[in-house]
Amino acid sequence: MRSVTLNIRLFFQGALLSYVALFRWLSPMTYLASKVLMPLAQILFFSFLGMYATGQANASFYVIGNAIQLAAVSGIFGVTMSIGGDRWEGTLPYLFGTPANRMAMFVGRAFFHVLDGMVGVVLALMWGVLLLGLDLSHANPLALGLTILVATFSTSGMGLLLGCISLITLNVMFINNTVYFSLLVFSGANVPLSTLPAWMQSVAWALPLTRSIAAARQIIAGGSLAEVAPLLWMEVLIGAIYILAGYFLFRWFERQAKLRGTLDIF
Amino acid sequence: MAPLNAIEVRNLRRIYRTTIGVIRRRVKEVVAVDDISFDVAPGELFGLLGPNGAGKTTMVKMLTTLLIPSAGTARVLGFDVVDQADPIRPRIGFIFGGERGLYWRLSAIDNLRYFASLYHVEPEIARKRIPYLLELVRLDGRGQEKVEGYSRGMKQRLHVARTLLHDPELLFLDEPTIGLDPIGARELRQVIRNLQSEKKTILLTTHYMFEADALCERIAVIDHGRIVALDTPEGLKRHVRDLSVIELEVYGIPPELLDVLRALEVVEAVTVENRDQKQAVLVQSPGGSEAVPEILAALSGLRVGKVIVREPTLEDAYVRLVGGEVEP
Amino acid sequence: MRKLTLYARVILASAEMSVRETMTDGFVVFGIFVQPLIIALLGLWMLRDRGGDYGIFVVVGSGLTGLWSSLLFISGNSITHERWTGTLETLVGVPTPMGVIVLGKNLANVLQSIGSMAVSYLLASLLFGYPLTVAQPIQFVISLFLTVVAFVTFGLVIAPIFVMNPDVQRWQNGLEFPIYILAGFLFPIALLPGWTTPISYLLAPYWAAQALHLTSSGGGTSGEISIAWGMMLLFSLVYVLLSRTLFRVMLRKARSEATLGLE
Numbered sequence A: 001m002r003s004v005t006l007n008i009r010l011f012f013q014g015a016l017l018s019y020v021a022l023f024r025w026l027s028p029m030t031y032l033a034s035k036v037l038m039p040l041a042q043i044l045f046f047s048f049l050g051m052y053a054t055g056q057a058n059a060s061f062y063v064i065g066n067a068i069q070l071a072a073v074s075g076i077f078g079v080t081m082s083i084g085g086d087r088w089e090g091t092l093p094y095l096f097g098t099p100a101n102r103m104a105m106f107v108g109r110a111f112f113h114v115l116d117g118m119v120g121v122v123l124a125l126m127w128g129v130l131l132l133g134l135d136l137s138h139a140n141p142l143a144l145g146l147t148i149l150v151a152t153f154s155t156s157g158m159g160l161l162l163g164c165i166s167l168i169t170l171n172v173m174f175i176n177n178t179v180y181f182s183l184l185v186f187s188g189a190n191v192p193l194s195t196l197p198a199w200m201q202s203v204a205w206a207l208p209l210t211r212s213i214a215a216a217r218q219i220i221a222g223g224s225l226a227e228v229a230p231l232l233w234m235e236v237l238i239g240a241i242y243i244l245a246g247y248f249l250f251r252w253f254e255r256q257a258k259l260r261g262t263l264d265i266f
Numbered sequence B: 001m002a003p004l005n006a007i008e009v010r011n012l013r014r015i016y017r018t019t020i021g022v023i024r025r026r027v028k029e030v031v032a033v034d035d036i037s038f039d040v041a042p043g044e045l046f047g048l049l050g051p052n053g054a055g056k057t058t059m060v061k062m063l064t065t066l067l068i069p070s071a072g073t074a075r076v077l078g079f080d081v082v083d084q085a086d087p088i089r090p091r092i093g094f095i096f097g098g099e100r101g102l103y104w105r106l107s108a109i110d111n112l113r114y115f116a117s118l119y120h121v122e123p124e125i126a127r128k129r130i131p132y133l134l135e136l137v138r139l140d141g142r143g144q145e146k147v148e149g150y151s152r153g154m155k156q157r158l159h160v161a162r163t164l165l166h167d168p169e170l171l172f173l174d175e176p177t178i179g180l181d182p183i184g185a186r187e188l189r190q191v192i193r194n195l196q197s198e199k200k201t202i203l204l205t206t207h208y209m210f211e212a213d214a215l216c217e218r219i220a221v222i223d224h225g226r227i228v229a230l231d232t233p234e235g236l237k238r239h240v241r242d243l244s245v246i247e248l249e250v251y252g253i254p255p256e257l258l259d260v261l262r263a264l265e266v267v268e269a270v271t272v273e274n275r276d277q278k279q280a281v282l283v284q285s286p287g288g289s290e291a292v293p294e295i296l297a298a299l300s301g302l303r304v305g306k307v308i309v310r311e312p313t314l315e316d317a318y319v320r321l322v323g324g325e326v327e328p
Numbered sequence C: 001m002r003k004l005t006l007y008a009r010v011i012l013a014s015a016e017m018s019v020r021e022t023m024t025d026g027f028v029v030f031g032i033f034v035q036p037l038i039i040a041l042l043g044l045w046m047l048r049d050r051g052g053d054y055g056i057f058v059v060v061g062s063g064l065t066g067l068w069s070s071l072l073f074i075s076g077n078s079i080t081h082e083r084w085t086g087t088l089e090t091l092v093g094v095p096t097p098m099g100v101i102v103l104g105k106n107l108a109n110v111l112q113s114i115g116s117m118a119v120s121y122l123l124a125s126l127l128f129g130y131p132l133t134v135a136q137p138i139q140f141v142i143s144l145f146l147t148v149v150a151f152v153t154f155g156l157v158i159a160p161i162f163v164m165n166p167d168v169q170r171w172q173n174g175l176e177f178p179i180y181i182l183a184g185f186l187f188p189i190a191l192l193p194g195w196t197t198p199i200s201y202l203l204a205p206y207w208a209a210q211a212l213h214l215t216s217s218g219g220g221t222s223g224e225i226s227i228a229w230g231m232m233l234l235f236s237l238v239y240v241l242l243s244r245t246l247f248r249v250m251l252r253k254a255r256s257e258a259t260l261g262l263e
Helices: A002-025 A028-054 A056-069 A071-089 A092-097 A102-132 A141-168 A172-186 A198-205 A210-220 A225-260 B056-063 B085-091 B108-118 B123-136 B152-164 B182-197 B209-215 B233-238 B255-263 B288-298 B314-321 C002-022 C026-048 C055-075 C078-085 C088-093 C098-127 C137-164 C172-182 C194-201 C204-217 C222-257
Strands: B007-020 B026-040 B045-049 B071-076 B092-096 B170-174 B201-206 B218-223 B226-231 B244-250 B269-275 B278-285 B304-310
Touching: A028 A056, A028 A102, A028 C026, A028 C172, A056 A071, A056 A102, A056 A141, A056 A172, A056 A210, A071 A102, A071 A141, A071 A172, A102 A141, A141 A172, A141 A210, A141 A225, A172 A198, A172 C026, A198 A210, A210 A225, B007 B056, B026 B056, B026 B071, B026 B226, B045 B056, B045 B209, B056 B071, B056 B092, B056 B170, B056 B201, B085 B092, B092 B152, B092 C088, B108 B123, B108 B152, B108 C002, B123 B152, B152 B170, B152 B182, B182 B201, B182 B209, B201 B209, B209 B314, B218 B233, B218 B314, B226 B233, B233 B314, B244 B288, B255 B269, B255 B278, B255 B288, B269 B314, B278 B288, B278 B314, B288 B304, C002 C098, C026 C055, C026 C098, C055 C098, C055 C137, C055 C172, C055 C204, C078 C088, C078 C098, C078 C137, C088 C098, C088 C222, C098 C137, C098 C222, C137 C204, C137 C222, C172 C194, C204 C222
Parallel strands: B045 B201, B045 B218, B092 B170, B170 B201
Antiparallel strands: B007 B026, B007 B071, B218 B226, B244 B278, B244 B304, B269 B278
């Protein structure tokens, strides 16, 4: 019982810490800009490009895809930063020295970024309604909310995995940026998946976001929660797989570092 | 016509303003250099000696045209450091202690080639000069390696090579040996001696007394932004010639007791040095060994080990000048 | 004349140094090569449904996105970066004017980005099999040259602004996509609401996109092309003049407020 309380506290401390750290390199104004203006610009760019390619009628296809894709901003960049931060601060050896439950420590850091990512997606959809004529009147709010939650969950899982990779490699931002931009292609946000080559489609279905975007499009078109439930369950599963992969990589990394005495290098 | 002095500093001041507090902003002023005047003759090796934060680096930055004085004037090679920076820059070289300020992803040779072009050194001259300089600072054979793999001492020696690329008449070396191990520091001092023999004018700052003693022809001791003494090393030693130093070995001394010592008639200055588990209390006194009983009486109750009475060194002169607030 | 040779040498040395230093920098490699290539890929895929020959349009447009991003992030940070590495003090203390050094660094970035445009050209022709022909090759080369000039000189303006105003620099991320949109890199600005058109006209990247698209895809009148060229030259001139003042102010400010170093 005591250990549960301890781990819960650890979880929230980690969560809080990673958010405070985020604000230290992002002032409140910058945060607002990165939360409100940047997403808008990105959605507009790809939506206009999409409309130029396939006509105004398809606007909502691009708006929804790119809005859900924004979950990856918090999921990938936010989460990676909060893990990679330890390496830059040199606090990693101290973390490894603690008896703390690694899972609680690990997932706690992602927690606030899930909330943060959800806010980002909701804001993005609002931009879509305001500026690009997105129609949410047929959407089941509960189902849409769940979809957004699931999307941020699964991208945060990927973020945890990438964060652990960032502990090993030097070029964190290179990997993050490349993954983020690749998701723009693979997630189906901007290109209908059916038009991609078969191998790319297989990759797409192994990545987070793909199912969330498909589900969001169905819901906004009037689909019910029951119809998209299989997609969402699979998305949760994918998120969980990424978290586990990240967790085991983290433990492996910790063991290797202790075995080889390379903690200080990282 | 060459100016009479390589450096002329008159009543130079520099104030830093920093704002503190987020909500209630207050402006805090720090006087880093406070009314300093001195001259450096051509070919002289002149030392600025003082504890950390005494204003040495600020002084060097003003003389190298990187910082504008708040008041007073400074002329370098006859030119004003504020308005005539352009003719000064090609004729001086400068290094600030530490390992930053190089392109770590590039090799030493690439760094030197780049700075050579920034200093307008003709490519064919640079080609000959770079190997010579690498040899001078004992980096020959390692020039192709990336700087990021260099030790701190190697980086600092590379800085010396960098600043000699354009063969400047006047060199500013700000704490060149800071953070080096004893061997690295000794090697660098040898490089500086070689430069001196090439008749270059050098202004060196340091907080190591022995370094200033070993290298400089004249030393200005500065503390809290002011010059507290300006003399040859021998002249500075004369400040303490009439004193003796009494070293007392103790095992932890409470600060109150130091104040008791300082209040004694026979005591001029007191400092404490940490030596492993022990401490050494250094008392400067005109009384010599005759003052020992009085001092021991004042420390009654404290366990005192070895007691030595010795002649003062330049270090002691320095301690006395900056009021005992030097670092060990 | 001697001064000109000296400066030309510094520009080349700075450019070479910048390339050597940044080729191993993941951030730069991403900005210059990976991001524009992914955008090119996306663009080719998305515009395929529109039919017609959009290969060269996408190659030029995505190349321009890379050009703009590298200018914004790499050239924009060129002075700040020197401050972080601790080399800024040394650079200010050398006899070469700071602007000449920054010019060399910008030139390297812009040329690298143009190189990435060439890579996406190959990608589009080999992977997608587009027949990539440039409609007016000579005019295209002239446009490319003027684009380089306009971007390099614009870099001279943003670097001192960013270093003097950290608050502005924090908005850097927010300046990337809006220019992609307003400059019409990958879709005509006619799609945008009318009130944004004057903003586009004030952007050198818009005229660069105009000139490059018109001369590569074809269909532009010589009048349209000349206007785009003229505007790029005009902006370049304005940028050069503006940058002289900015650099003077920046160096004076740094020397009096002691902000060259990081301590």
